[in-house]
Amino acid sequence: MTDAVRHDWSLAELRALHDVPLLDLVFRAATVHRQFHNPREMQVSKLISIKTGACPEDCSYCAQSSRYSTGVGAERLMEKAKVVEIAARAKEAGVSRVCLGAAWRSVKDNDQFDRVLDMVRDVTDMGLEVCCTLGMLTEPQAKKLEDAGLYAYNHNVDSSEEFYETIITTRTYADRLNTLANVRKTGMTMCSGGIIGLGETADDRLKMLQTLAQIQPHPESVPINILSKVEGTPLAKNDDVPVWEVIRMIAVTRLVMPKSDVRLTAGRVKLDATAQALCFLAGANSIFSSETEFMLTKAVPSPSYDADAALLQALGLTMRAPFVNPHSPRAEELAEQIEARRTAPPTFCDRKEAVCAVA
Numbered sequence: 464m465t466d467a468v469r470h471d472w473s474l475a476e477l478r479a480l481h482d483v484p485l486l487d488l489v490f491r492a493a494t495v496h497r498q499f500h501n502p503r504e505m506q507v508s509k510l511i512s513i514k515t516g517a518c519p520e521d522c523s524y525c526a527q528s529s530r531y532s533t534g535v536g537a538e539r540l541m542e543k544a545k546v547v548e549i550a551a552r553a554k555e556a557g558v559s560r561v562c563l564g565a566a567w568r569s570v571k572d573n574d575q576f577d578r579v580l581d582m583v584r585d586v587t588d589m590g591l592e593v594c595c596t597l598g599m600l601t602e603p604q605a606k607k608l609e610d611a612g613l614y615a616y617n618h619n620v621d622s623s624e625e626f627y628e629t630i631i632t633t634r635t636y637a638d639r640l641n642t643l644a645n646v647r648k649t650g651m652t653m654c655s656g657g658i659i660g661l662g663e664t665a666d667d668r669l670k671m672l673q674t675l676a677q678i679q680p681h682p683e684s685v686p687i688n689i690l691s692k693v694e695g696t697p698l699a700k701n702d703d704v705p706v707w708e709v710i711r712m713i714a715v716t717r718l719v720m721p722k723s724d725v726r727l728t729a730g731r732v733k734l735d736a737t738a739q740a741l742c743f744l745a746g747a748n749s750i751f752s753s754e755t756e757f758m759l760t761k762a763v764p765s766p767s768y769d770a771d772a773a774l775l776q777a778l779g780l781t782m783r784a785p786f787v788n789p790h791s792p793r794a795e796e797l798a799e800q801i802e803a804r805r806t807a808p809p810t811f812c813d814r815k816e817a818v819c820a821v822a
C-alpha cells in the first residue's frame with residue numbers, strides 16, 4: 464500500500480517507488496492525492512521578507528548569506544504597517560497564507576522578536592494564516608509564536624543529513640531537527656521540506672523524505688524547492704534539474720506524506736504551464752505567488768498573482784480559503800485550537816480593539 468500514512472519508509476521502498484515509470488507514478492500519486500485532498504483546490508501563499516540580507520549562515524544556495532556577493536543588501540526589520548499593507552493586497556488577490564521570513568540564524572529574545580510577534584497578531588487578525596521562517600527556535604520562543612496566533616512555522620531540512628553537511632557548515636542537521644521538535648511541542652503546524660538541484664543524488668532526496676516522514680504527525684506542509692541559481696553563491700553554476708525529476712519528486716512526496724500539503728515553491732517560475740499542471744496532477748497542491756514577481760528577494764523570481772490566477776483558472780482550480788484544510792494530518796485538533804483562539808477573550812492590552820472588546 465502506498466496510500467497509508469506511514470512513518471517507517473525504508474530507503475529501498477522509497478527507491479522502488481521513485482523508480483516506477485513516470486506516468487504510472489503520476490497516476491498513483493494523483494489517485495492518492497484525490498483520496499486525501501480536494502483536487503480542485505490550490506493553497507496559495509505570499510512570502511514577505513521582513514528582514515533581508517546579512518545572514519551569518521553559509522547556506523550555499525542563499526542570496527542572503529553575508530558570505531557571498533549576490534547583490535542582495537541588508538535591510539532593517541520591516542515596519543508592521545508595511546507588512547499589513549502587503550498582506551492586505553495578498554488577501555485581496557485570494558492568498559490564504561502570508562509567510563514572514565527573516566534572514567536570521569536564530570530567534571533572539573529581543574525587541575525585534577516582539578515586533579515579529581506583533582506582526583503575527585495583526586496579520587492573523589486579518590483572517591489570514593501566518594507562517595514564520597525565522598531560523599532556529601527554542602521551545603519557549605515557539606510557544607510565544609503560538610500564543611501570538613502563528614499558524615505555521617517553516618524550517619527546512621534541505622536535503623539528506625549526509626549531503627546537508629556539504630552545503631551548510633554553520634549549523635547541523637540535528638540543530639534543524641531540534642527546531643522542528645520545538646515546533647511540534649506547540650499547536651502550530653509545521654512546514655518543512657527541501658531543495659532539489661543542489662548537486663544531491665536521488666538517494667539524498669529520498670533520505671530527506673524518509674526523515675520528514677518519520678516526524679509524527681507528518682509536517683502539514685512539505686515545500687519542494689527547485690534550486691534558483693543565484694550569481695555569487697557556490698551553487699550558481701549547478702546543472703538544471705530536468706523537469707521529469709521535479710515531477711517525480713513531487714509524486715513521491717505526495718505518496719510518502721499523503722495528507723500533507725505538497726508545496727511547489729522556489730523555481731516554479733522555470734516550469735511552463737504544462738509542467739506545472741503535471742506537478743499539480745502528481746499532488747502539488749500549494750504554491751507561492753507574488754505581486755512583485757520574486758520570492759524573498761529579487762534573486763529568486765516568482766510567478767505573479769495575475770499569471771497564477773490565469774493558470775489556476777485555465778486548470779479549473781480555485782484558491783483554498785484560510786484555515787479550512789480538512790485533510791491536514793491534525794485537522795480536527797487544529798480546528799479545535801483555531802475555534803478556541805477565535806472565542807478566547809483578547810489578551811493583548813496594547814491593542815485598542817481588544818481593549819474595546821472586553822470593556
Ligand code: SF4
Binds near residue numbers: 520522525526565568
Ligand atoms: S537560507 Fe536562511 S539561514 Fe541560510 S543563509 Fe539564507 S537566510 Fe540565512
